[in-house]
Amino acid sequence: MVDLALNEAYSAVASREAALKRFGRSDARFRLMTLGAALLVVAIFAGLMMSLISGAWLSLHTFGWGFLTTTIWNPVTEKFGAFAAIYGTLVSSALAMLLAVPLGIGIAIFLTELCPRALKRPVGIAIELLAGVPSIIYGIWGLFVFAPWFQQHVEPWIIDAFANVPYLRDLFAGPPYGIGTFTAALILCIMILPFISAVTRDVFETVPPMQKEAAYGVGCTTWEVMWRIVLPFSRAGVVGGSMLALGRALGETMAVTFVIGNAHRIDPSLLAPGTTISATIANEFTEALGDKYVSSLIALGLILFAITFIVLAAAQLMLKSLERRAGGKAA
């Protein structure tokens, strides 16, 4: 560019050079700004981790590994153990997944294969709106509408039905409280359903139509096409999407806090009140007195962070590998 300007006046060359330099400087500045913002994301993540570790230090130092396996949670004697909360978190999320994964896949099948074209968009949007409803709304609905109905009309029936079945009898025992681990799991299930069905529908749509048509061509039923062609092809996506949903369920706070009952104990019955890590923190943090109490609540947060990190990282890696595969195919 400077060459082109040679036959012009020297001042023009100089001003061009200056302009180029200015451009170069502003370019570098802009690049640095974007890099700084990007690094800020990493800094937030690192800060989150560090603050949890430093906050939890006192508690972990006092209680050691026993913190993970002790059930006692007693603010008065300042003895704390995370086991009841961890147990409640894992059980409610596992139950929610058990219900939501088949339902979510069912919805995705309905949307991709069965739904009349005219209904496809409205039904899809309705399911996605379900994902947009804030969790506090699920909480208030669960507390005032779902739990009372569940207590009056469903729980007595479940308790009666399983009264004479070994094992199940213990899982569904006790008076119908309405609120409890099972109710929390059902609310969680409704909450994560749209995540699973949205991801599943998207990966279903990446299945090459040729493969499906070939299967239909040799006389497969719709179900056989889904089960033998579409699901195996999109397995990684379905599992990845489900794990993203699991990450949500594990950390979900408000919806669970309202309906789980907040009892620090482990009851074999799913209908009994329990607690989760996030519900415990939400309920007790602002009222916690004493360093050990606060630190133990942050230690619970650290455990939740570790669990969700593993689940989300695994989900990320699975979905990434899927993307790479899809990208490779397209190229």
Place this chain on the structure above:
Amino acid sequence: MNRAIYARRRAVNSVFLVLSTAAAAIGIVALVLILYALLKNGFGGLSAAVFTENTPAPGSAGGLANAIFGSVLMSLAAVIVGTPVGMLAGTYLAEYGRHSWLAFVIRFVNDILLSAPSILIGLFIYELIVVRMGHFSAYAGMAALAVIVIPVVVRTTENMLLLVPNTMREAAASIGAPRSVSIRAITWRAARAGIVTGVLLAVARISGETAPLLFTALNNQFWSTNPNAPMASLPIVIYQFANSPYDDWHHLAWAGALLITAAVLTLSILARLLESRQR
């Protein structure tokens, strides 16, 4: 042809098709039931007082004005802080980093933050700001919400910038535009609708967030515009009122819930319209 096998396959097929239709029905019924409960219980509580009066003591009349103000103020501040950071970071990932290992790490961390439990972000800001300042404040609430906004905006910005055809960047380079100018004047502009969609979705997400505000902004029963003091917000007031034994608080909680849901659903439908118009 074996008729028994044929009949069985058809039977299995219809059973599963009915089941998956039922699954879709369950999802829709759940949405309808929730919206119905919100309308039924929320409309009764809605009145002019909801918007003009502050949160009452139990037993007396009042509204949600201070909570609505707090929610709007904190969400706005969080978006104003979070959007530029998120846009710049997303721009780095899409325009400069792309395939570098640093971009890979940032992308990974960002996606974890995107789905990390929001209550942990509350704990983080509590440790970072509340403990150091010695008191709860709306500033801390804004920071917590901004931390939630950033990953959402990063993700959508990157995705939208990647959709911009490379020929546009090449055209800009060919007329001698420096890279930063071509990004700001060409690629950002081409991806504008998509980025706005992302920001709208982020607003929708934070306006219903409760957990990160619990121990950052806390709550305030009175009208307060001081960002250095605790501030009320709709989700926290709903949480407090719904868990109380008072009927009139319950009515206000439902009214607040209706307001939030209406706002959030309107935002996400707007975002969707914008998105579909762009395509």
